[in-house]
Amino acid sequence: MLHAVIMAGGTGTRFWPASRAASPKQLLPLVGKSTMIRQTYERLEGLVPPEQTLIVTNQQLVEPIAEQIPELPVSQLVGEPCKRDTAPCIGLAALLVSRKDPDATMLVMPADHVIRSRNHFQSAVKQAVEMVGKSQAEIVTFGIKPTYPAEIFGYIHRGAAIDTRGDSAPSYVVKHFREKPNASTAAEYVSSGDYFWNSGIFIWKAKTILDALAAQQPEMLEHLKKIVDAWGTDKQDEVLEKEFTAIEGISIDYAVMEHAKNVAVIVAPYDWDDLGSWLSLARLLGTDRDENTIVGKHLGMNTKGTIIRSTDDHLVVTLGLKDCLVVHTPDATLVANKNDEESIRNIVKLLEQRGMTEYL
Template structure:
């Protein structure tokens, strides 16, 4: 059967001050009325019932996620004891899914993407499921055709075409990490590279075997946890064994080395919503090129991104290309070109004893 695993443990530091430790980006409504996590679950439609949906997150977010997803069984919200990157997250989820269903196929996805067409998304997942049923050793990923020379995404290079009813599928030639500007332009010009969506499909047994082969130490800890599922000491074992894992991304641990990866060209509109500038792609700018979510009065203001809290109006005069984000207890003002430096806010606040703003 098909199971869905949603990775929702990120901290969303680039979306401060709206994103906080106990309410990170995936729990915010940045596009529409539903939060990003709720929209991710909604996107599954009838493809995967709630009983086969799993959220893997930071243990401090379990209660907040349960509140946002009341239809989800409590045991399906898995709290990691500590942050260990995506490979341990995937390994833990695969062990839990495999315990329930030895023949399970898993679709694994981040919780903070915007995908405009639920129908196209579901069709792509169904096509990937068919490819895995043809060859159970396959791993399927989804590539986004690039529209510009992005330096902030990883890339997947396609190889030979693979017969796949309902989707354009190719053998993966290679994975590439985030490139510099010149390399990104070369990838765009080549026409054979996709943005790496971070959405994967595989049998639970396949990914566990791949981790066992490529990351034996990590797998040993996952196996120790799996052995105690359903036992009285499971929580204690999870806490101890998971903390002992050396963190690594699933791309490094498996995807870049696995010999049988297929990429499906995604037909759905996609955005990874990585920073405040993503709002310009999600909301139509006004006549002056300002992207406004909330209440804003601009006088001689062009190209700004303004996000305000309900009941609060921001006024800007004679400014260009700023990010202005207002919340009840903090306000961010930064030039758009420096948006990556929002990551530095957490360290600066801690140094000044302002941990309460994190």
């Protein structure tokens, strides 16, 4: 059976001041009226039932996510006691899923992606599940055709084409996964036509990923097994705290994917964005004749190339701004050069250093 795992533990620091520890970006309605986690969950409707959908997040977010997705059984929400990156998250999910269904196939995806056309997304997932079931690949991911030489995404280097039925999306053998490149390397990738953006969405058998972790991260897997052995007992929380904290954090890319063989990539037949920063709003929501992207109430004079996010009950007035980022919230306002948005992470660190935790 197909099981879905939604990874929802990120902090979204690039979206400060809207994204905070208690309400990170996946819990916010950044694109559309519903929150990112809600959109991700609804994308599975008709494909994976609630009892086969697992959301892994941090302990602080379990309750607010349960409120946003009341139809999801509480047993399907897993709260990590600390941040340990994606490999432990996925490994724990794989153990929990395989305990119920030893032959489970897993769809693993982040909670903060924008994917348009649910039907096309589900069609691609079904194609990937079929490929895994027929052993055409042990791991299948989705590649996004690059529209510009992005430095903010990882890349997938494609190899030979894989034969699929006529109505399927094109698929290829994966040669290599590449980390986020510099500008010149990204330009080479795009001009070659042999690279896709890495969407970070995967389909595999639970056994496949557990075997990979046993080979590459055996110590991590032993900690995770102890957690699952205590799952559902009165020692669950105690063992989870002890064993998960003892794990050394590592991403699934470094832990598994760079060593993986027999990996395929399907060219995604849907529109995708990872909503990585405020600049994403311009791509997703478009711009006006002055190349501004406006969310909320705004009055501008001589304002160009600027992203402004406020609310309908608070007016933001701008005069003489160019290529700026203005984000208003009830207790904090950010004004920045939009091309320096990577430094927003440093603002969060500075607030923490100065003890201004009420703004985190």
